[in-house]
Amino acid sequence: SASKMQNMQIAKNKEFAKYDYDAHLQILKEFVAKLRSENKLEDKPTVEIFLDDLITFNPEFAQIFLENVQRYTQLMQQALLPEELAQIPERVSRSIQLKLIAPSQLQPIAFRDVNPQKIGKLVKFNSTCTFVSQTIPECAVASFFCERCNSAQHIIVINDAFKPMKMCPQCEEFKQPLVFAGHLSKFNQVKVLVIQEQPDEIPPGATPRVLSCIYKTLPDESASFSVRPGDKLQLTGYLLPTPMQNSVYKLDQIFQIENFSLLNQQTQQIQKSKLKLNKLSGEQLLNKLIKSFAPTIFGNEMPKLACLCSLVGGCAAFSTDISIRANVNLLLIGDPGVSKSQLLKFTSMLSQRGIYISGRGASGAGLTAAVVKIPGMTGFSLEPGALILADSGVCCIDEFDKLLEEDRTAIYEVLEQQTISISKAGINASLNARTTVVSAANPRYSKWDDTKSLKENIDLPEALISRFDLVYVMRDFPDDEKDLQLAEFVAQGHLVQKQDDEVLNLQELKFYLEQCQKVMPKLKPELINRFVDNYVSDRCEKDLATPRALLSQVRLAQAIAKLRLSEYVEEFDIDMARQLIKASEESAVGQKLGEISRKQEPQTASSVVKKLLKENGAMTLKELIKKAKEKGIVAEQVEKVIDRLFQIGAIKEGDDGWELQ
Structure with missing residues (x-):
């Protein structure tokens, strides 16, 4: 056993012997000299070092560098300094900030593989940002000045356990205290990020991992740092062994970010799909997009088109005193088992900043923002909820009716004003929540009751319902032909099938919708009257036609134009927007949601009265009631429309009765 212990000790000594810092510093100086001779080092505050160049220069040393990044980063900074500054701690000069560019051979690992075994090693992984702090000054080199002997002491600050010097070592006999010299000290601009494991990487039954990160903003990017809560990031860096308070055995995991990038998984191959879609007409294009949206769900063409409109949205309008939102909010209400949840999940998958939450699993603070105390910081801070994390994205809320009423009130402001006002713990703020809300709920009696009115079936306040641009009632009708098609569709779904060339895959559809969001279609002046006439007509015959309904119609027409990648809103877009609205109204009275086609709209009380007066001229009220009754319009409706x-x-x-102006 003694020989075994001796062999283990020899192996450990060999492991530590490879870290010859003096010899490696000389290698780094030679590497820096080579880069300068090749003009690869620019005279900027930030020096970028491509580790691929180091691997080419010395592969064996590069491997050692990647296993102990923290220490060798300090040596690299020392090698970059001129000789005359070599005796002064390297970061006092304030002239060099190092940025490491990961080697191309470094592959991303899983979030859960970033564990204590990776301490000090350079790693790359994907995550979702949930919190970004304000810029915090961090002392890297503390400088102290002696007023008696005029000497300066520079101490490198390694961690929070640093204790400042109190007495001058040269004037110790005089007990001369040192004065902290802030103008000579070196401070880094630090941001604290909290990241979370991405949903697709979480094992079944497990909770998402959370990790605190430190990022030192570079001098040329301090004003352009654009990471927001909800962004999906690819981080490159290493774990820092940070001792916990009151313990020398336990270490807290803090990740030092060397570099980051926003995730963009699109490839050049996907761009070819855009060219194929441009050759299709408006109806053909919409039908193809609908077939590509949740292809495993049978039917539901209109709700699918509504979800696509929600993903691209309309065009925002701004003025000096008011702003009109561009988001298309959608509410799906239906019987159990009509694929509402699957539509919501697919919608959140297609959005770059999509979040899916469900019913009682969300609270008011979880939807808006919670006041928390971040470790290592003073005071309180706001931790964003789902609606803020999905800013400029889509938040899908399933089981919307199961939310408590006090929690549901937090959504009112988001649906119309696109902000969230917070007044907690001395923090008064108005946060941006430009979030599209797509919700699903069950009727009040679990299944839709035809004997009840719309208000009685929907267990939601009318003020909340009016904030949704579209409300679809998805019902399960017994239909022999449809049931046969559905059964065949479900049965074939269990067979091994090849990719359908007529249907875009998830990544292609996601890329195409991103291109649609960049288009800002304009309204032609001659089409303004179409919206005005439609609104006036709706006000005559509908009780719930509000100014919000007019804005919804405009947004839907703009969304259809975006799906066609059109620069202008055309007649086709207005017709499709009207058909979407009409389909949502028909769904509540038992009509089936059909496929996309430019069908003539059903006759209404207002259109019947106008048509009768146009064909017959002046008519008395009794004549109008008699003729309208033949077309299914009751007397009460005729009198209301006339007024x-x-x-x-x-x-x-x-003199002869009522006539058109």
């Missing part, structure tokens, strides 16, 4: 048309000046009362 509204008269109020807006569409008709007038003459």
Whole structure:
């Protein structure tokens, strides 16, 4: 056993012997000299070192560098300094900030593989940012000045356990205290990030891992640092062994970020799909997009098109005193088992900043923001909730009716004003929440009751429902032909099938929708009257037609134009927006949601009365009621339409009865 212990000790000595810092410093100086001779080092505050060049220069040493990044980064900074500054701690000069560019051979690892075994080693992995702090000054080199002998002491600050010098070592007999010299000290600009494991990497039944990170902002990017909570990042860096308070045996895991990038998984191959779609007409293009959206779900063409409109949105309008949102909010209400949850999950997958939450699993603070105390910082800070994390994205809320009423009130402001106002723990703030909300709920009696009215079936306040641009009632009708098609579709789904060339895959559809979001279609002046006439007509015959309905119609027409990658809103887009709205209204009265086609809209009380007056001229009220009854319009509706048309000046009362203006 003694010989075995001796062999283990020899192996450990060999392991430590490879870290010859003096010899490796000389190698780094030779490497820096080579880079300068090749003009690869620019005279900037930030020096970029490509580790691929180091691997080419000395592969064996590069491997040692990647296993102990923290120490060799300090040596690299020392090698970059001129000789006259070599005796002064390297970071006092304030002239060099090092940025390491990871080697191309470094492959991303799983979030859960970033464990204590990776301490000090350069790693790369993907994550989601949940918190970004303000810029915090961090003392890297503390400088002290003696007023008696005019000497300066520079101490490198390694961690928070640093204790400042109190007495001058040269004037110790006089007990001369040292004065902290802030103008000679070196401070880094640090941001604290909290990252979380991505949902697709979490094992079944496990909770997402969370990790605190430190990023030292570079001098030329301190004002352009653009990471927001909810961004998906690819981080490159190493774990720092940070001792915990009151313990020398336990270490806290802090990740030092050397470099980061926003995740963009699109490839050049995907761009070819855009060219194929441009050759299709409006109806063909929409039908292809609908087939590509959740292809494993049978039917539901109109709700799928509504989800696509929510993903691309309309165009925001701004003025000096008000801003009009561009988001298309959607509410799906339906019987159990009609694929509402699957539509929501697929919608969140297609959004770059998509979040899916469900019912009682969300609270008011979880939806908006919570006041928390971040470790290592003074005071309180706001931790964003789902609606803020999904800013400029989509937040899908399933089981919307199961939310508590006090938690649901937090969504009112987001749906219309696109902000969240917080007043907690002395923090008063108005946070951006430009989030599209796509929700799903069950009827009040679990299944839709035809004997009840719309308000009685929907267990939600009318003020909340009016904030949604579209409300679809998804119902399960017994239909022999449809049931046969559904059964065949489900049965074939269990067979091994090849990729359908007529359907875009997830990445292609995601890329195409990103291109659609960049388009800002304009309204032609001659089409403004279409929106005005439609709104006036709706006000005459609908009780719930509000100014919000007019804005919803404009947003939907812009969204359809975006899906076609069109620079202008056309007649086709307005017709499709009207058909979407009409389909949502018909869904509540038992009609089936059909496929995309430019069908003629069903007759309404207002259109019937106008048509009768146009064909027959002046008519008395009794004649109008009699003729309208033949077309299925009751007397009460006719009287109501006559009053509204008269109020807006569409008709007038003459000697022979009512006639058009």
